[in-house]
Amino acid sequence: MMSDMSKMTLTQARDALRAGEVTSAELTESFLGRIDAAGALNAFVHNTPDLARAQAAAADRRIQAGDAPDLCGIPLGIKDLFCTEGVPSQAGSRILEGFVPQYESTVTRNLREAGGVMLGKLNMDEFAMGSSNETSVYGDAVNPWKVDDRALTPGGSSGGSAAAVAADLCVAATGTDTGGSIRQPAAFTGIVGIKPTYGRCSRWGIVAFASSLDQAGPMTKTVRDSAIMLGAMAGHDPRDSTSADIAVPDFEEMLTGDIRGKVIGIPQEYQVDGMPKEISDLWANGTEMLKSAGAEIRWISLPHTKYALPAYYVIAPAEASSNLARYDGVRYGHRATLEAGEGIVEMYEKTRAEGFGAEVQRRVMVGTYVLSAGFYDAYYNRARKVRTLIKRDFDQAFEAGVDAILTPATPSAAFGLGEMSDADPVQMYLNDVFTVTVNLAGLPGISVPAGLNAQGLPLGLQLIGRPWEEGDLLNTAYALESAAGFVEKPAQWW
Amino acid sequence: MSIDLETAARVAKLARIRVGDDALPELAAEFNNILGFIEQLGEVDVEGVEPMTSVTPMRLKRREDEVTDGHQQDKVLANAPDAREGFFAVPKVVE
Numbered sequence: 001m002m003s004d005m006s007k008m009t010l011t012q013a014r015d016a017l018r019a020g021e022v023t024s025a026e027l028t029e030s031f032l033g034r035i036d037a038a039g040a041l042n043a044f045v046h047n048t049p050d051l052a053r054a055q056a057a058a059a060d061r062r063i064q065a066g067d068a069p070d071l072c073g074i075p076l077g078i079k080d081l082f083c084t085e086g087v088p089s090q091a092g093s094r095i096l097e098g099f100v101p102q103y104e105s106t107v108t109r110n111l112r113e114a115g116g117v118m119l120g121k122l123n124m125d126e127f128a129m130g131s132s133n134e135t136s137v138y139g140d141a142v143n144p145w146k147v148d149d150r151a152l153t154p155g156g157s158s159g160g161s162a163a164a165v166a167a168d169l170c171v172a173a174t175g176t177d178t179g180g181s182i183r184q185p186a187a188f189t190g191i192v193g194i195k196p197t198y199g200r201c202s203r204w205g206i207v208a209f210a211s212s213l214d215q216a217g218p219m220t221k222t223v224r225d226s227a228i229m230l231g232a233m234a235g236h237d238p239r240d241s242t243s244a245d246i247a248v249p250d251f252e253e254m255l256t257g258d259i260r261g262k263v264i265g266i267p268q269e270y271q272v273d274g275m276p277k278e279i280s281d282l283w284a285n286g287t288e289m290l291k292s293a294g295a296e297i298r299w300i301s302l303p304h305t306k307y308a309l310p311a312y313y314v315i316a317p318a319e320a321s322s323n324l325a326r327y328d329g330v331r332y333g334h335r336a337t338l339e340a341g342e343g344i345v346e347m348y349e350k351t352r353a354e355g356f357g358a359e360v361q362r363r364v365m366v367g368t369y370v371l372s373a374g375f376y377d378a379y380y381n382r383a384r385k386v387r388t389l390i391k392r393d394f395d396q397a398f399e400a401g402v403d404a405i406l407t408p409a410t411p412s413a414a415f416g417l418g419e420m421s422d423a424d425p426v427q428m429y430l431n432d433v434f435t436v437t438v439n440l441a442g443l444p445g446i447s448v449p450a451g452l453n454a455q456g457l458p459l460g461l462q463l464i465g466r467p468w469e470e471g472d473l474l475n476t477a478y479a480l481e482s483a484a485g486f487v488e489k490p491a492q493w494w
Numbered sequence: 495m496s497i498d499l500e501t502a503a504r505v506a507k508l509a510r511i512r513v514g515d516d517a518l519p520e521l522a523a524e525f526n527n528i529l530g531f532i533e534q535l536g537e538v539d540v541e542g543v544e545p546m547t548s549v550t551p552m553r554l555k556r557r558e559d560e561v562t563d564g565h566q567q568d569k570v571l572a573n574a575p576d577a578r579e580g581f582f583a584v585p586k587v588v589e
Contacts, residue, residue: 098573099573100572100573102566102569102570102572102573103569197550198549198550199550199552212548212549238555238557241554241555242548242552242554244550244552245555304538306534307534307535307537307538309531310531310532310533310534310535311535313528313531313532314532314535321509325510328510329575330574330575330582330584331570331573331574331582332573332574332575333573333575334575335575335576338585342585343585343586343587344584344585344586344587345510346512347584347585348510349510349511349512350512352509352510352511352512353511353512353513356511361509361511362521362524362528364509364511365505365506365509365511365521365525366525366528366529368505368508368509369497369505369525369529370532372505372508379532379535381545382535382536382538382540383532383535384545384546384547385538385540385543385544385545385546386535386538386540387545387546387549388543388544388545388546389538389540389543391546391549424524424527425524425527425528426527426528426531429531440549441549442549442550467550
């Protein structure tokens with residue numbers, strides 16, 4: 001047991017803790033050692049060993065007293081986007097260097113109150129803007145999967161979370177997803193990640209990128225782990241006005257594996273030009289697996305799919321330009337040094353030029369442009385109308401009886417760090433082509449590892465569910481996971 | 495729609511991000527590239543379609559209009575780059 005401790009799933013760790021086979025202190029110590037030895041992955045960026053040991057000791061006392069919620073004593077990694085009290089939280093940005101929140105985000109508070117142990121903060125793209133973890137002020141996070149000399153991206157923006165879970169540096173991690181930032185890195189690293197329905201998890205205390213799209217979710221080793229952890233993260237919060245006052249069911253209890261009679265939609269528009277054969281094969285295999293499990297497969301049409309990415313790249317930058325206006329060097333974070341005679345406008349302009357990286361600057365300015373006088377209707381309002389149509393496509397599919405929709409999670413396997421550096425930004429944006437529709441429609445979506453490509457890199461499939469029906473979605477994902485039987489792990493080279 | 499250097503400079507100014515004159519041509523080119531991608535939205539027939547305001551049909555909750563928080567001046571100022579006498583300090587704003 002001791003030697004394999006770090007490989008345990010959340011479910012196994014929970015059961016072992018409750019059975020007294022292992023203590024949270026032992027588990028935590030094992031992960032702290034692994035984190036120290038995994039500097040090459042650059043996944044953890046602010047380590048909190050003292051806090052983790054104190055939380056583990058408290059969790060062990062709770063377990064002994066017979067009060068052990070599912071997460072009690074489980075060592076977790078937390079994405080740097082979550083504000084954590086007394087622990088640096090800088091969203092991967094230079095502009096929040098030195099920022100130490102005086103409060104705890106609702107999601108991490110929920111995890112903490114359930115007895116979760118925080119090992120530290122995880123690398124990410126700056127302000128969650130990126131698909132490769134290459135825009136981070138901490139430098140690139142590195143994928144533990146490796147097939148040749150190249151260092152591969154773990155995906156983004158939750159790249160540190162994905163790398164840490166895949167490399168067994170924590171049992172599970174939090175992620176956030178605005179256009180695919182949980183699901184794409186999960187697919188690139190062979191783990192499970194779910195973005196719940198918009199409003200399921202409170203956004204309070206999570207550094208805002210695009211408020212109408214952002215959602216937190218778990219990144220875990222199995223579907224069951226995601227079901228357990230989502231239950232602990234979710235719930236109504238009066239401090240987030242968009243948080244839904246809807247009861248959180250016992251998601252784990254809903255994992256029967258029985259999907260007989262469920263209708264799985266296969267959207268024809270996701271068969272994009274130039275889709276690599278390994279991706280279309282994976283998709284066809286996944287379809288066959290669900291069919292063998294007793295589901296009815298139905299071709300469906302989501303006609304506005306093509307316009308999801310361009311709509312996203314209006315709406316997300318517009319909201320970002322507004323949200324990021326708060327970084328002005330006045331209340332927190334970086335403030336530029338001023339020359340004699342420079343005033344407050346120079347302070348704003350220099351602070352933001354120094355504090356924001358290139359991609360963040362680009363998106364803030366694109367957002368400023370599409371919201372500016374004369375272009376608001378042509379770009380921003382039009383994009384919001386297209387968003388209405390994208391959601392309507394999904395509504396109509398669900399009204400016609402579709403229970404879940406199966407798509408590839410990403411258009412490729414993980415690519416090499418630096419390989420996209422000469423490409424224009426739009427090429428990088430195409431990584432989100434299969435995931436971004438789900439954020440625009442506010443739906444739950446989950447990425448499930450479903451196989452390896454010819455090179456030996458993991459590939460994921462995405463399932464999209466009806467709003468608020470994460471339990472049913474997780475159950476379909478559970479059936480897919482069981483059929484795919486993905487058990488491969490990266491060989492430890494770091 | 496093509497973004498010229500003057501427009502790029504104006505957008506940078508509106509966003510309060512300092513961009514040097516030498517960096518403007520590249521910025522304008524990037525804007526044009528991204529906006530070219532966004533232009534596709536012009537193909538969609540949006541006649542009579544309402545712009546989305548809320549992705550889930552929910553009504554914002556109401557509560558009593560009363561003070562529920564506050565008296566945290568120290569915490570509010572704890573991360574300020576420059577705080578003096580209980581206030582955020584900034585360069586002179588009014589002449």
